[in-house]
Structures are given as structure tokens and as C-alpha cells.
Amino acid sequence: xxxxxxxxxxxxxxxxxxxxxxxxxxxxxxxxxxxxxxxxxxxxxxxxxxxxxxxxxxxxxxxxxxxxxxxxxxxxxxxxxxxxxxxxxxxxxxxxxxxxxxxxxxxxxxxxxxxxxxxxxxxxxxxxxxxxxxxxxxxxxxxxxxxxxxxxxxxxxxxxxxxxxxxxxxxxxxxxxxxxxxxxxxxxxxxxxxxxxxxxxxxxxxxxxxxxxxxxxxxxxxxxxxxxxxxxxxxxxxxxxxxxxxxxxxxxxxxxxxxxxxxxxxxxxxxxxxxxxxxxxxxxxxxxxxxxxxxxxxxxxxxxxxxxxxxxxxxxxxxxxxxxxxxxxxxxxxxxxxxxxxxxxxxxxxxxxxxxxxxxxxxxxxxxxxxxxxxxxxxxxxxxxxxxxxxxxxxxxxxx
Ligand SMILES: *[C@@H]1O[C@H](CO)[C@@H](O)[C@H](O)[C@H]1NC(C)=O
Ligand SMILES: *[C@@H]1O[C@H](CO)[C@@H](O)[C@H](O)[C@H]1NC(C)=O
Ligand SMILES: *[C@@H]1O[C@H](CO)[C@@H](O)[C@H](O)[C@H]1NC(C)=O
Numbered sequence: 001x002x003x004x005x006x007x008x009x010x011x012x013x014x015x016x017x018x019x020x021x022x023x024x025x026x027x028x029x030x031x032x033x034x035x036x037x038x039x040x041x042x043x044x045x046x047x048x049x050x051x052x053x054x055x056x057x058x059x060x061x062x063x064x065x066x067x068x069x070x071x072x073x074x075x076x077x078x079x080x081x082x083x084x085x086x087x088x089x090x091x092x093x094x095x096x097x098x099x100x101x102x103x104x105x106x107x108x109x110x111x112x113x114x115x116x117x118x119x120x121x122x123x124x125x126x127x128x129x130x131x132x133x134x135x136x137x138x139x140x141x142x143x144x145x146x147x148x149x150x151x152x153x154x155x156x157x158x159x160x161x162x163x164x165x166x167x168x169x170x171x172x173x174x175x176x177x178x179x180x181x182x183x184x185x186x187x188x189x190x191x192x193x194x195x196x197x198x199x200x201x202x203x204x205x206x207x208x209x210x211x212x213x214x215x216x217x218x219x220x221x222x223x224x225x226x227x228x229x230x231x232x233x234x235x236x237x238x239x240x241x242x243x244x245x246x247x248x249x250x251x252x253x254x255x256x257x258x259x260x261x262x263x264x265x266x267x268x269x270x271x272x273x274x275x276x277x278x279x280x281x282x283x284x285x286x287x288x289x290x291x292x293x294x295x296x297x298x299x300x301x302x303x304x305x306x307x308x309x310x311x312x313x314x315x316x317x318x319x320x321x322x323x324x325x326x327x328x329x330x331x332x333x334x335x336x337x338x339x340x341x342x343x344x345x346x347x348x349x350x351x352x353x354x355x356x357x358x359x360x361x362x363x364x365x366x367x368x369x370x371x372x373x374x375x376x377x378x379x380x381x382x383x384x385x386x387x388x389x390x391x392x393x394x395x396x397x398x399x400x
Pocket of ligand 3: 268269270272316317318
């Protein structure tokens with residue numbers, strides 16, 4: 001093809017240029033505070049889709065763990081009170097892990113109920129013990145009750161990060177971010193596939209705070225501009241990498257966001273347009289810090305998962321983003337007697353490529369499991385699928 005030496009010379013120049021680009025880009029990444037982190041490079045991420053083309057996440061919201069056997073259950077039927085304690089929360093987590101064999105376990109805050117925890121270190125270790133024992137990677141964020149014992153929010157998050165098997169991190173390096181426990185995890189394509197070194201599924205974890213520290217603003221905390229800036233940078237960097245060579249992909253890899261306190265936009269739904277139930281108000285911050293719009297604008301996040309409101313467990317869609325609750329998991333957390341404690345599952349499935357290998361994520365589904373005799377599955381739904389969103393985009397651009 002390159003018959004004359006002139007194109008060959010340009011080809012050579014282009015090659016030199018490519019080498020230059022690839023050499024300077026780590027510097028650019030460092031300026032963004034990413035390359036100092038050992039897990040920021042895809043190749044060191046321990047998470048990867050399985051050979052069946054699937055990646056499954058168990059979300060555990062609001063364990064409210066305290067002193068184990070000595071900490072009694074709340075809001076169970078009168079005949080269920082006796083012999084019911086934090087150990088029932090432990091047993092539920094063990095059963096969930098056995099039944100679903102997830103690839104990742106995510107704890108979305110109020111992991112411990114600080115004001116009833118005599119020793120927060122012990123409570124944290126007991127709360128996460130089934131995840132640690134399972135050897136399955138796990139990640140956690142803070143709620144508004146985790147720091148109510150003798151450890152500060154920083155202290156709780158630092159202890160979580162030190163526990164075995166966790167992928168949780170304190171905060172991004174070389175970047176000042178509000179809160180503790182803002183980080184992302186990359187899930188790589190199937191080993192031996194063409195995109196085995198790319199993050200095909202991105203998970204964002206944020207600290208949604210506890211309570212407002214602004215005297216004139218009452219109520220719960222919110223996701224601050226510094227956190228949103230970190231999210232934006234991380235998201236655009238991941239999208240750029242995914243859509244550049246080698247193996248440049250055409251559309252961004254989908255992402256999910258996990259944190260504790262629901263966004264004000266969770267109040268946009270009623271039973272006509274969500275799956276699940278709403279049995280209490282939406283306890284978001286009393287101000288809207290704009291994280292919903294930030295995520296919609298970023299384009300990669302497809303669904304958000306929170307806890308905090310234990311007897312809400314719905315998922316609704318607003319402007320292409322699914323907003324989901326998990327429903328309360330813990331027995332020492334308020335709930336509703338006779339309404340089972342529950343957990344939310346997410347399953348991402350890859351698409352088959354024309355040559356029979358695995359490509360990027362094709363669909364993301366969810367369901368919940370109840371802590372009843374058979375761990376009943378309820379409310380299965382599709383959160384996102386590549387073909388339908390592709391078609392929609394095409395349709396609207398043709399229409400305009
Ligand atoms: C709590 O655990 C005990 C011991 O396994 C069990 O007998 C009891 O039924 C459980 N209670 C609830 C509400 O699940
Ligand atoms: C992925 O990275 C590994 C290790 O750096 C390398 O051996 C392999 O060739 C890469 N695979 C692809 C498809 O890029
Ligand atoms: C859900 O339906 C209600 C009417 O029943 C409507 O007011 C609301 O805007 C809808 N929400 C969304 C996100 O479509």
C-alpha cells in the first residue's frame with residue numbers, strides 16, 4: 001500500500017506523534033490526580049466480567065449494625081421480636097451471598113447505627129464480616145449514622161478502607177474533595193476478549209454527607225461541587241479512554257452511581273411510573289445541589305442506587321436516568337412490621353460480537369430479594385439496554 005517513500009515518511013511521523021501522545025498522557029492524567037492511584041489504571045483493576053459475560057452486584061442498604069446479639073430488632077411483628085437481633089442481619093447477608101454469588105457487594109451507608117454502637121470498630125467488622133468471609137470484593141460508602149459513635153466520618157471511612165477484601169477508598173489522591181469515600185471502580189471486559197483491558201462498566205461511589213452544616217439550611221447533607229467536579233473529570237476521562245485506540249468504542253461505557261441519601265429528583269415519581277413501593281417521604285437534602293443534572297449531562301451514568309428511606313424500594317426513570325432505592329436491609333433499622341427486609345441486585349450483561357466474542361455492556365437489569373423463607377425475587381426490571389437507547393437516539397435525531 002505505501003508504495004512511495006513520502007507516505008511512509010508521514011506514517012513514521014504519525015507514529016512518532018502517537019508515541020509522544022501516549023507518553024504525555026500519563027502526565028495529563030496526573031494533573032487530574034488519577035495516575036497516583038494504583039487502581040486508576042484499568043490493567044490493575046481487580047474487577048472483570050465473567051466468562052459468561054455477566055457482572056452481578058448485590059446492594060445492601062442500611063444495615064444499622066450495632067452490638068450484635070445484644071442489639072434487638074425494630075419493627076418486626078410481635079411474634080418475631082424474641083430472638084431477633086443484629087445477628088438476623090448477618091444471617092440475611094450470608095443467605096444473600098450464597099443465593100446470588102455476586103461479583104461485588106456494595107454497602108450504601110448507615111452500615112452501622114453509631115449511636116447504639118458501643119465500639120464502632122467492632123460494629124463495622126461484624127457488619128461486614130459475611131462479605132469478608134465470602135472473599136467477594138466489596139465496597140462501601142457512608143450514610144448519616146455511621147459516625148454517631150466514637151469515630152468521626154473520616155475515622156469510619158479510614159477503618160472501612162483498611163478491612164480485608166474491600167475495594168473502598170478514602171478519596172481520590174491529589175484532589176481535594178468534600179466528604180470521605182468518593183471513588184470509582186472499573187469493571188473490565190472478559191479476559192481474552194478484544195476489550196479485556198478496557199473498563200466496560202463504571203461504578204461511582206460518593207459520600208452524600210450526613211447533615212447540613214450551613215445554619216440557614218436545615219436537614220440532610222448533599223453532594224458538593226468538589227465531588228461533582230471529581231465525578232465529571234473521572235467520567236470524561238473514562239469515556240475518552242474507552243472511545244480511543246486501542247479498540248476504540250463508539251459509545252461510552254455505561255455507569256452506575258451508589259450513595260446513601262436520595263436526590264431531590266426521587267420525588268418525581270408516583271406509583272404510575274415506578275416499580276416498587278413508596279411508603280414514606282423522600283428524605284433528601286432540602287436544597288438541590290445539581291448532581292442529577294451533572295450525571296445526565298455526563299451521559300454515562302444509567303442508574304443511581306441509594307438507601308436512607310428504608311420503606312421505599314422503588315425504581316423510576318427521569319430523563320433517561322433510573323433512580324432506585326434498595327429498601328432497608330438491617331433488622332436494627334426502622335422498617336415496617338410484616339414487610340420483609342430486602343436487598344437489590346443488579347446484573348450487567350455483555351453483548352456478543354459478530355465473531356462470537358464478548359463486547360461492551362448490552363443490558364443492565366435489576367430485581368430485589370426478600371428475607372423470607374425462599375428469598376423471594378420481586379420487581380425484576382430492565383434498567384437500561386444498549387439497543388433501545390441507540391434506537392431512541394437515532395429516532396430523535398431523524399425526527400428533528
Ligand atoms: C432471627 O433469627 C432467629 C435465629 O435464626 C430466627 O429464629 C428468627 O426467625 C429470625 N427472625 C426474623 C424476624 O427473621
Ligand atoms: C491487555 O493487556 C495485557 C497486559 O498488558 C496484554 O498482554 C494484552 O495483549 C492486552 N490485550 C489487548 C486485547 O489489548
Ligand atoms: C409520574 O406520573 C405523575 C402523574 O401520575 C406525574 O405527575 C409525574 O411527572 C410523572 N413522573 C415522571 C418522572 O414521569
